[in-house]
Amino acid sequence: MMMSSEQLFCTLPVQTFTRRKHSDARKLTFSAFSVGVEFYRLLKPNSATIIPHVSNWDLLNTVIALFDVCLPDIGVEVLRSTVCAQGAKTILLLRDHQEVLKEYQDNLWPKGPPKPKPSPTESKNEEENESTFSAVFSDSESTEEEDDSDSDQEESKRFHSSLEEFLSSLTERRHQRRQPNFTIEAIGFECCIVAALTYKKSASKSKEKIIEVSLLSTRRRYRGCGAARYMLQLLKDVSLVGFYDAIVTHADSRAIELFASCDFSDDIILNSRFRDLAQDWTNTTTMSYFPPFSLGQASHLDTEDLEAEMTQWREKSMAAHEAQAIFMRRILQEIKALRKQVKSQKYEILKLTADLENERREKKLLQNKVFEHQIIEIEKIAALQLGEQKENENDMPVTLQDIAVKEIEVEGQKLVLEEIFQTALSWQDLEEVKTYLSKLHDTGVHQRLYYCDRRSQLVEILNRGFSPKDVQQREYGNGIYFSTSPAAAISTAHHVLVADVYVGRIQTNGNKSASRRSSPSGFDSIQIRGRWSTEFVIFSHLQAIPICLLKYTKRDSPTENTAVSK
CATH class of the missing domain: 3.40.630.30 (Gcn5-related N-acetyltransferase (GNAT))
Structure with a gap:
């Protein structure tokens, strides 16, 4: 062909x-x-x-x-x-x-x-x-x-x-x-x-x-x-x-x-x-x-051509062997140099690790002192917002020191308190709240609790206060749910919102009713006792005042900057 x-x-x-x-x-x-x-x-x-x-x-x-x-x-x-x-x-x-x-x-x-x-x-x-x-x-x-x-x-x-x-x-x-x-x-x-x-x-x-x-x-x-x-x-x-x-x-x-x-x-x-x-x-x-030699060009070469090809092949093979030998020697020297460098770096790593651990301990001590000062200041501001003086210890059953838990465990993961952000609201911003509280059956009963809604924008609530859009429809009705456990209230961003909740007269373990839109007759809230924590349900956003926001982070993980107005 x-x-x-x-x-x-x-x-x-x-x-x-x-x-x-x-x-x-x-x-x-x-x-x-x-x-x-x-x-x-x-x-x-x-x-x-x-x-x-x-x-x-x-x-x-x-x-x-x-x-x-x-x-x-x-x-x-x-x-x-x-x-x-x-x-x-x-x-x-x-x-x-x-x-x-x-x-x-x-x-x-x-x-x-x-x-x-x-x-x-x-x-x-x-x-x-x-x-x-x-x-x-x-x-x-x-x-x-x-x-x-x-x-x-x-x-x-x-x-x-x-x-x-x-x-x-x-x-x-x-x-x-x-x-x-x-x-x-x-x-x-x-x-x-x-x-x-x-x-x-x-x-x-x-x-x-x-x-x-x-x-x-x-x-x-x-x-x-x-x-x-x-x-x-x-x-x-x-x-x-x-x-x-x-x-x-x-x-x-x-x-x-x-x-x-x-x-x-x-x-x-x-x-x-x-x-x-x-x-x-x-x-x-x-x-x-690739064709066999019997069909290729080699079958038509004479003896001298074959010898020339063999010589050329031998020279190429020797050059390839020399290149491989040189390469292996250089690799050996490179391995020796790298091992020496790794040994030196290992010593430096151990020294830096020890220094880092000391710095972490010092940071932890300083952070605890900052938290203590923040808690004292927020306590003072919260007292002013409430417009009342503590006459006895029973007026505030749960203090902020108890609320600001420094370490919690969520789904097997350890979270540590990183920062506390206080609310920007003043009592003048909550005049409507003050008016509503006077209508409760028992106006003097309030507790520091954690707001339960993992998907909510907690920073927004901290700055504006609670509103009707924070109401959730759950098994006890359309209300705002709070818990005594921070682990039950932590958001997907590892934030926990602390609020003063005016629970008033409490109905203990009320009946479940997803269609309920107001508190039971004669009561201001519902208390639900669980195995690990207790939850409270209020049916008006005017019964709760945001106090502060707790920011948690994974243990030993680097901190992240969060845009929160302090």
């Missing part, structure tokens, strides 16, 4: 192919012959046709149609430029027209009913999804063909014109084959093609002669008959394609097994030398085949 500079094509003898019957395909035996074509030269003006009664443009369109149906992700324009590239050659495996005609007449080809004509709306919707060549090998040709699609590409004027004529004649031939007693004119070239392979010769950076397999497709009807393996075997024959150092292909996931069975290797290291050849293909695996 090796063509001279003047030769546009060549043919090889007829071969017989057989596919044994499998569960998904019937037994098939047919004969076909191979043709080698160079489309770059064949499509020049005044070029003679190589297939009787088949124009060169129809030949090109049929080949591109086969590639497009089997490899829909590449695109028509890329296929055309690859097949028609200068230096690219295509091997075609074809059947005889008479043999195909006889199979049609004997009803050996599966025939399906013609597709109904789509409505204008359906045609518009399918126009973007249908491939240009989606109908070439479908319908009555073979129900086993693929029905993949791809978007159309811009094409040159000549190719576009020939494509329209080709599709028009294809439709006419298909119509003729649905008629009884059709003649051989109804058997187009698209009925006779079995498989196609496009390749080109190139040279790598190391001056090696490479045969690059660009495209390889077999019609679904003929798969499993050994057609693709036969074409690859032709490509390996140096008497047909000339001398070469390697055959390289870029196989997609469906073709890897085929090439592997034909002695192609996908070894990453072995194929790294062909990395520059894979720039035009994506989502493929580079595979290569």
Whole structure:
């Protein structure tokens, strides 16, 4: 199949192919012959046709149609430029027209009913999804063909014109084959093609002669008959394609097994030398085949050439060994230097760790003193806000020192108190609260509690006070819920809001009622005693005043700056 500079094509003898019957395909035996074509030269003006009664443009369109149906992700324009590239050659495996005609007449080809004509709306919707060549090998040709699609590409004027004529004649031939007693004119070239392979010769950076397999497709009807393996075997024959150092292909996931069975290797290291050849293909695996010495260029070298090659190989091997030895010595010295550096750094780390631990202890002591001062100041402000003087210790059952728990445990995680933020509200801002409290059944009963709503913006409540939008609907009604445990009230941001809650007259363990919207008759709040903590429910936002916000952080974790108005 090796063509001279003047030769546009060549043919090889007829071969017989057989596919044994499998569960998904019937037994098939047919004969076909191979043709080698160079489309770059064949499509020049005044070029003679190589297939009787088949124009060169129809030949090109049929080949591109086969590639497009089997490899829909590449695109028509890329296929055309690859097949028609200068230096690219295509091997075609074809059947005889008479043999195909006889199979049609004997009803050996599966025939399906013609597709109904789509409505204008359906045609518009399918126009973007249908491939240009989606109908070439479908319908009555073979129900086993693929029905993949791809978007159309811009094409040159000549190719576009020939494509329209080709599709028009294809439709006419298909119509003729649905008629009884059709003649051989109804058997187009698209009925006779079995498989196609496009390749080109190139040279790598190391001056090696490479045969690059660009495209390889077999019609679904003929798969499993050994057609693709036969074409690859032709490509390996140096008497047909000339001398070469390697055959390289870029196989997609469906073709890897085929090439592997034909002695192609996908070894990453072995194929790294062909990395520059894979720039035009994506989502493929580079595979290569190296011919035996008996078929390669070495068989035609004389003794002196072989000795020169052996000497060159020996010199390269020695240079590689020297480079490896030098590399290993340098690695050894690097390891020694790194170990010395690690030993010195380990000593520094231990010293810095001890200093850090001392600093943490000092910080903890200072932080505790700050908390104590903050608690005293907040106590004074809270007393002024309440507008009352403590007459005895029973007026405030729970003090802020008890509320500001320095360490809590939430879901097995230790949290430590990091900072305290006081409210920005004054008693003048709470005149409405003062008026409402006078209406309670017992105005003097209040407690310091934790606000229970992990999703709320606690900073906002601290600065504006409680409002109707802080009411929650839970099992004891629409109210504002508080707890005696900070672990039950901590928010997702590790914040806990402390408030003075005027519980008034308390109903202990009231009945559950999710629809309740006000306190029970004769009471101002509900008390719920749990296993680990006690909860209180008030039904007016005017019964609670925010006092401060406690910010917790994970133990031994770095602190984070939080924008909270103090």
